[in-house]
Amino acid sequence: MNALPGLPILLPLGAALLALLFPRPSPARRVGAGLVLFGLLAFSVWLLGKVMNEGPLVLSIGGWAVPYGIVLVADTLAAIMLCLSSLTAFVCTLFGFAESPMEAEHPLRVPLLLLLVAGIHLSFLTGDLFTLFISFEIFLLASYALMTLQMVATRSRRALPYVTINLFGSTLLLCTCAFAYGLFGTLNFSEIAVQSSAMVGDFRLDILALMFLLVFGIKAGLFPLYYWLPISYPALPTPVAAFFAGMLTKVGVYVLIRVFGTVLPPDLGWVHGLLAWVAGLTMVIGVLGAVAQSRIRSILSYHIVSQVGYMALAVGLFSSLAFAAAIFYVIHHIVVKAALFLVGGVVLRVHGTDRLETRGGLWAAAPVLSILFLLQALSLAGIPPLSGFWGKFLIIQEGLAQGRWTLVVLSLVASILTLVSMLKIWLGAFWSKQPEGVPLRLTPSSRRMTAAVGLLVAVSLGIGLGANRFFSIAEHAAKETLDRTAYVESVRAVNLVLEGGMQP
Amino acid sequence: MAQFDTAVLVAILGAGAIYLCLSRRFLRMLLGFLLLSNAGNLVVLSMSGSPTGKRAATLRNGTEPMMAVDPLPQALILTAIVIGFSVAAYLTVLLYRIYVDSGTATTPGLERAGSSDGLDDGVIR
Numbered sequence: 176m177n178a179l180p181g182l183p184i185l186l187p188l189g190a191a192l193l194a195l196l197f198p199r200p201s202p203a204r205r206v207g208a209g210l211v212l213f214g215l216l217a218f219s220v221w222l223l224g225k226v227m228n229e230g231p232l233v234l235s236i237g238g239w240a241v242p243y244g245i246v247l248v249a250d251t252l253a254a255i256m257l258c259l260s261s262l263t264a265f266v267c268t269l270f271g272f273a274e275s276p277m278e279a280e281h282p283l284r285v286p287l288l289l290l291l292v293a294g295i296h297l298s299f300l301t302g303d304l305f306t307l308f309i310s311f312e313i314f315l316l317a318s319y320a321l322m323t324l325q326m327v328a329t330r331s332r333r334a335l336p337y338v339t340i341n342l343f344g345s346t347l348l349l350c351t352c353a354f355a356y357g358l359f360g361t362l363n364f365s366e367i368a369v370q371s372s373a374m375v376g377d378f379r380l381d382i383l384a385l386m387f388l389l390v391f392g393i394k395a396g397l398f399p400l401y402y403w404l405p406i407s408y409p410a411l412p413t414p415v416a417a418f419f420a421g422m423l424t425k426v427g428v429y430v431l432i433r434v435f436g437t438v439l440p441p442d443l444g445w446v447h448g449l450l451a452w453v454a455g456l457t458m459v460i461g462v463l464g465a466v467a468q469s470r471i472r473s474i475l476s477y478h479i480v481s482q483v484g485y486m487a488l489a490v491g492l493f494s495s496l497a498f499a500a501a502i503f504y505v506i507h508h509i510v511v512k513a514a515l516f517l518v519g520g521v522v523l524r525v526h527g528t529d530r531l532e533t534r535g536g537l538w539a540a541a542p543v544l545s546i547l548f549l550l551q552a553l554s555l556a557g558i559p560p561l562s563g564f565w566g567k568f569l570i571i572q573e574g575l576a577q578g579r580w581t582l583v584v585l586s587l588v589a590s591i592l593t594l595v596s597m598l599k600i601w602l603g604a605f606w607s608k609q610p611e612g613v614p615l616r617l618t619p620s621s622r623r624m625t626a627a628v629g630l631l632v633a634v635s636l637g638i639g640l641g642a643n644r645f646f647s648i649a650e651h652a653a654k655e656t657l658d659r660t661a662y663v664e665s666v667r668a669v670n671l672v673l674e675g676g677m678q679p
Numbered sequence: 680m681a682q683f684d685t686a687v688l689v690a691i692l693g694a695g696a697i698y699l700c701l702s703r704r705f706l707r708m709l710l711g712f713l714l715l716s717n718a719g720n721l722v723v724l725s726m727s728g729s730p731t732g733k734r735a736a737t738l739r740n741g742t743e744p745m746m747a748v749d750p751l752p753q754a755l756i757l758t759a760i761v762i763g764f765s766v767a768a769y770l771t772v773l774l775y776r777i778y779v780d781s782g783t784a785t786t787p788g789l790e791r792a793g794s795s796d797g798l799d800d801g802v803i804r
Contacts (some may be wrong), residue, residue: 305755312762319769328780329797331773337775339700342712342766346719349759353723356752409798470798529801571792 178297179222180234180249183257183296184257186215188344191289200280205272208285211267213294215262223254227651231665233302240365244300251652252502255298256429259509266290266631270517274524274621281325288418291317296427302666304352304362307430311348311394317342318423320566321415322407333410336403338482344393351386354455358383364438366668368659375442384446384452387434388453394426397487398457401480405464409472416472420479421513428486436498436656451491455582458484460591470518470531470613471604474596475512478555481589483507489570490587492577494658498653500569503646507562507638511551514631518548521606521624525616531599536609540617544625545605547632552601554635556594562639565646685725693716705774705784712770716763723759726752 190211226232231250235241249257260322268288269281294314301307322334346671356362358379359370374380396628397405404424408416435447460482468474486508487502519529521544526534554561557568568588574583609615638645655661692714699711727748778784781792 206782305758309762312766316765317775323773328795331780332777333783333797334773335777337710339712340769342770343700343715345762345766346715349719350722353719353726353752353754356723357726456717530799573788617688658792 177232178223180300181234181236182295182637183215183219183222183261184247184300186218187289187293187296191293194289198282200277200282200285201278204285205277205335208268208289209265209272209565211424212261212265212292216258216265218260219254219257222249223251223258223648225417226254231655231662233666233669235669238673240303240673242361244487245306246363246666246669247300248302248662249300250595250662250665251430251648251655252376254504255502255648255652256320257296257504258426259319259425260292260299260422260633262293263509263513264288266627267414267418267421267513267517267632268419269378270520270627271412271622272510272613273460273620273627274413274467274520276586276600276620283324284415287317287321287324287494287616288415290314290320291418298609299429302356302362303365303636304367307518308348308352309337311426312345314426315345315425318419320378322411324415324623325412333407337407337528340393340400340403344390347386347393348390351383351390354379354383354386354469356678363666364433367438368440368464371438372440372659375440375613378440380439381443381446382488384435384443386437387439388431388446388450391427391430391434392453392562393427393611394424395431395487396424396457396480397453397483398460398480399455401461401483404480405468406569407474407475409470413517416530417513417516417520418477420516421509424479425486425509427445428483428490428501429506430489431490432498432501432656435493436653436660437662440659441493446492449486449491451582453496454484455585456484457487458583459592462589462592462596464590465543466599468596469531469603471522471531471600474600475515475519478593478596479512481593482512482555483569484589485570485586488582489573492570492573492579493578494573495650496569496576496651497573497656498557498657499646500566500573500651502656503569503642504566505564506645506649507554507635509562510631510635510638511554514547514551514628514635515555517624517628517631518544518551521621521628524624525621526575526604527616529604533608534604534609534613536615537605540609540615541621541625541653544621544628547625547628548599548605550632551592551598551635554639554656556597557590558594559644560639560644565639565642569646585586681727685721688719689721689725703785705778709767709770713742716759716767718760720756720763723756724736725747755788780803 224251231248234247236245279644291314294310296319296624297310298307321337359367371380393400407421457479461477461484465477467476486501486504523529554563557563571583696711696714696718699707702708736750781789783792
């Protein structure tokens with residue numbers, strides 16, 4: 176047995192508590208938070224390499240035998256997600272430091288962000304359903320607090336839909352846990368995987384799968400349960416919004432991949448079909464919402480909805496290649512989406528508003544920022560050779576191979592409309608002329624913010640240009656996720672170690 | 680075997696909770712979510728099985744195994760209650776904050792209060 180899977184949770188948790196002990200923002204605190212998040216990123220990348228070579232690492236907390244205790248399982252998919260969330264948290268924190276001077280920084284933002292990261296990491300690593308519920312509650316509470324931390328009076332009501340729908344979703348998740356326990360007598364993913372295979376065809380299994388779809392569809396922002404997202408995200412402070420935009424809905428997508436790939440048997444064809452159709456509608460309706468908006472943050476928020484549709488579509492297509500495409504798309508999307516929100520934050524600072532009709536002129540004044548935006552916008556729309564192209568290409572290829580013509584057409588339409596709304600931002604904020612007498616506030620702070628965005632853009636370019644390497648990682652993760660017997664075996668192998676004493 | 684009475688109770692609690700959650704007044708919404716979390720907890724509790732119990736997994740020396748209900752859902756429910764309580768505390772404060780900020784405690788009032796979308800406020804500090 177190996178204690179390593181506990182570290183990505185304990186490190187941010189400990190750092191958050193430590194940051195609470197030193198409540199005053201200071202250079203030392205900033206350096207400490209940056210170092211912790213960078214260390215987390217380095218550890219996650221190292222863990223990914225180790226897990227890919229040696230197979231999943233399993234930690235049984237408290238030394239309980241497998242179906243009885245809580246297990247943490249670090250497999251390739253979980254390690255990929257750990258890398259992405261540490262990277263996003265690191266860059267967003269740096270951006271936050273660059274954005275606000277020390278005295279304007281809210282003392283609780285860093286500890287809450289670290290708590291959020293700890294909760295998200297627990298949800299990636301957990302090997303049982305109830306711990307998944309707990310981890311969702313931990314990171315949701317942290318996200319509620321971050322959401323209302325610095326909200327001005329005219330915006331506080333925008334948090335209400337987010338909080339209420341998640342309260343409803345949490346209760347539903349609790350009920351789902353209860354039903355799973357009633358059905359299988361266990362909450363452990365690997366045991367559920369074993370027992371559910373024997374229950375194929377039982378309608379109770381279908382109902383359970385539908386409940387999973389509903390609960391994690393709410394978290395991921397699938398149609399028709401996405402309305403909370405474009406209301407609440409634009410009201411957040413930029414670094415928080417970028418982290419939420421990158422990670423939170425993707426936790427829902429991750430759980431969909433995990434639950435439908437590993438936990439539930441693959442013979443739930445009609446639920447997968449339903450997921451694919453819901454995803455198709457999500458893509459188109461999300462992007463139509465984006466086209467209708469005239470603020471950068473609102474456009475980008477609707478794009479999250481639309482892009483989640485692509486990932487859910489790949490999960491719904493349900494094949495090894497489709498899962499690899501979904502995982503690749505998650506890798507691409509988290510980086511690009513966070514970078515776009517950060518660019519939006521810089522524009523907001525420079526212009527004082529992110530309304531597109533009234534301002535412009537950034538192309539002449541800030542060419543680096545413009546190029547960064549252009550790269551990410553074209554990547555989101557799916558222009559080769561940027562990372563978004565490969566994600567969409569793989570999904571559409573798989574859709575064509577399965578003969579799902581309507582869904583393929585829907586995704587192409589959504590892709591074109593994405594390009595249209597990205598062009599709208601480009602023309603509005605960057606290309607058009609800045610009206611006379613309205614100054615652009617280009618400060619050293621905005622240059623530092625641009626540099627932070629540059630980090631993410633470099634990663635995103637790397638994903639696009641090294642797509643082969645990243646796709647082989649995604650393919651490995653997809654194979655591992657869909658190989659349910661291997662998952663069960665590697666989790667049960669903990670018992671052998673426990674019986675034979677405590678040697679690793 | 681079948682816990683028909685519990686199911687009826689959950690249905691009543693759930694229906695009342697949804698009715699209250701969909702109400703326009705903040706106070707009713709808050710009560711609705713409190714009821715909803717209790718309905719959820721009751722679903723978990725009902726998974727303990729029949730209150731008359733079945734044979735427990737523990738053995739006492741030489742005697743018959745005693746009858747007991749499954750204790751795990753009760754452990755789960757304790758966690759769920761604590762979480763539900765903290766979230767309810769947060770929701771109470773949020774609703775109060777919205778009431779203070781916008782001067783209304785109903786959802787139609789919020790729509791009337793918000794002529795601008797507020798997204799440009801407080802950008803430049």
